[in-house]
Amino acid sequence: xxxxxxxxxxxARYIKKGVRDFSFAHTLGEGSYSTVVLGTxxxxxxxxxxxxxxxxxxxxxxxxxYVNIEKDTLNRLTExxxxxxxxxxxxxxxxxxxxxxxxxxxxLLGVLKRMTTFDEECTRxxxxxxxxxxxxxxxxxxxxxxLKPENVLLDxxxxxxxxxxxxAKILKSQRKPQNSSGMPPLDATDIxxxxxxxxxxxxxxxxxPELLTDKNACKASDLWAFGCIIFQLLAGRPPFKAGNxxxxxxxxxxxxxxxxxxxxxxxxxLVERLLVLDPARRLPIEHIKNHEFFQGIAWGPDxxxxxxxxxxxxxxPPRE
Ligand code: 3S1
Numbered sequence: 001x002x003x004x005x006x007x008x009x010x011x012a013r014y015i016k017k018g019v020r021d022f023s024f025a026h027t028l029g030e031g032s033y034s035t036v037v038l039g040t041x042x043x044x045x046x047x048x049x050x051x052x053x054x055x056x057x058x059x060x061x062x063x064x065x066y067v068n069i070e071k072d073t074l075n076r077l078t079e080x081x082x083x084x085x086x087x088x089x090x091x092x093x094x095x096x097x098x099x100x101x102x103x104x105x106x107x108l109l110g111v112l113k114r115m116t117t118f119d120e121e122c123t124r125x126x127x128x129x130x131x132x133x134x135x136x137x138x139x140x141x142x143x144x145x146x147l148k149p150e151n152v153l154l155d156x157x158x159x160x161x162x163x164x165x166x167x168a169k170i171l172k173s174q175r176k177p178q179n180s181s182g183m184p185p186l187d188a189t190d191i192x193x194x195x196x197x198x199x200x201x202x203x204x205x206x207x208x209p210e211l212l213t214d215k216n217a218c219k220a221s222d223l224w225a226f227g228c229i230i231f232q233l234l235a236g237r238p239p240f241k242a243g244n245x246x247x248x249x250x251x252x253x254x255x256x257x258x259x260x261x262x263x264x265x266x267x268x269x270l271v272e273r274l275l276v277l278d279p280a281r282r283l284p285i286e287h288i289k290n291h292e293f294f295q296g297i298a299w300g301p302d303x304x305x306x307x308x309x310x311x312x313x314x315x316x317p318p319r320e
Contacts, residue, residue, distance in 0.1 A: 017041075017088045019097065022050065028102075033063055039099065048087065051098040055091070066166040067096065073142050073165040074098075081304045082133030084153065084163040103161050105154025112149055117236040117314040120264055125309050126152075127230050128297045129160045132304075134226060135285050137162075138219045141171040145217050146202035147225035149232060158308035167202060169217065204245040205238040209253050209277050220279035223288070227274025230293075234267055234314050235260050239275065253277075262316025266293045 003013045025038040028049055039050035058067055074086035088099040105111065108126065112118065118126065130152060137144060144151075144165065151164040202211070208224035211217050231239045239257035242248045251257065255277055259268055270293040273283040283291070289299055297303065 016090060017099070018090050019092050022048070022099070024050065033058060033061065033067075036100075038102065047102050049084075049100045049102045051100060053096040053098075055094060055096060058096070069168055069170070070164075070166040071098070073168040073170060074100075076140055076170065077137060077142060077165075080133060080136045082129055082136065082160055082162055084161045100163075101155070101161055103153035103163070104156045105158055107150050108152035108154060108160065109149035111154060111311065112233060112236070115311050115313050118233040119312040119314045120234070120267065121309050122311055123230060123233040123267065123314075124294060124297065125306070126160060126233065127226075128294060128299070128303055130162070130229065131226060131285065131288060131294075132299060133160065133162050134222050135289075138222070138285070143169045143171065143217055143219055144222050144225075145169055146206070147222055147229065148203050148206045149229060150203075152229075159304060204248040205240055207249070207252060208279065209255075210279050212249050212253055218279055220282045220284075223274055223282050223285070224279070226288075227271050227282075230267065230274070231257075231259075231271050234263060236314075239271075260316075261319065264314075269293070 001013045001015050003011055005011045021042055022039040023042055025040070027035055027037050029036045034051050034053045036049050036051045039048045040046070041048065053067060058064055071086070071089060074084070077083045078085055084103065085101045086098055087101075088097075090097050130147075134144070134147070142165070144162065144167075146164060146167045147162070151162060153161045153163050155161055202225075206225040206228045208217065208221040211221060228238050228240070240248055240251045242251055255275065257275070259271075270283075270288070270291050273291070274288070276282045288294070289297070
């Protein structure tokens with residue numbers, strides 16, 4: 001808002017948005033600690049997804065820290081089309097409000113379930129958008145720690161937007177030290193750091209083995225989850241799945257999984273280089289981008305100008 005001060009000089013005054021600036025419609029989703037509602041800015045008529053959190057419930061359930069992590073990470077990740085953008089936050093006596101990008105296409109998981117599987121072209125497109133977004137997050141010092149097809153939403157263009165940063169981790173140092181030894185510099189943020197009170201474990205099927213054995217997540221933990229997602233898009237099911245969480249964890253730490261018959265060979269090679277128990281030996285992002293599976297992908301901003309491919313299920317070649 002442009003206003004005139006006491007001396008007659010024009011000043012830009014920022015006016016904080018509040019509950020009264022939006023009209024609320026139907027619920028888009030409900031979680032354990034929040035409800036997401038369709039909201040419209042009364043002035044611009046732009047539609048948003050508004051996440052509403054009950055303050056008493058958040059305090060009672062000791063989730064204050066996670067609400068702050070979500071706000072802080074989203075405020076750090078504002079310049080990328082692959083991340084659900086946080087526009088405004090405000091509160092009233094009862095609730096906290098996060099005004100977010102509306103994702104009309106819903107969850108990638110829902111789309112995948114309707115399709116059963118994705119063909120190689122769809123998997124390449126959605127895989128590339130997810131990887132480009134992970135690359136941006138990691139460069140901004142954020143590890144998501146709970147990547148899965150439920151946390152990948154689709155906008156009206158059927159482009160992805162990653163959500164749910166409540167369990168993300170903000171890395172402290174982002175500096176790469178100079179050295180004169182001729183050795184490649186170690187990136188402190190690539191080495192799992194000690195985390196005392198780390199009781200957090202993401203969704204069982206996508207949890208990395210290092211989280212289960214050392215209680216430590218690093219950037220490469222997101223690439224393990226990425227490998228699980230690539231497998232799931234083509235196979236229609238995640239690689240590690242069992243009757244209960246404990247059995248799923250046992251499969252993960254034993255790298256006990258199989259490719260369905262007819263799984264494409266090039267994609268299999270990529271998944272095998274991502275589902276590697278030692279996080280230090282997992283394919284780094286730059287190598288994933290250059291893997292044959294992603295041949296022909298233009299990385300960077302052009303990836304977000306492309307028209308999404310028509311959804312098609314994977315049809316395995318006939319067996320001999
Ligand atoms: C709770 C449970 C919320 C829905 C739509 C499951 C989150 C949800 C949601 C949006 C968001 C889901 C977040 C940002 C949205 C997912 N933008 O449109 O279905």
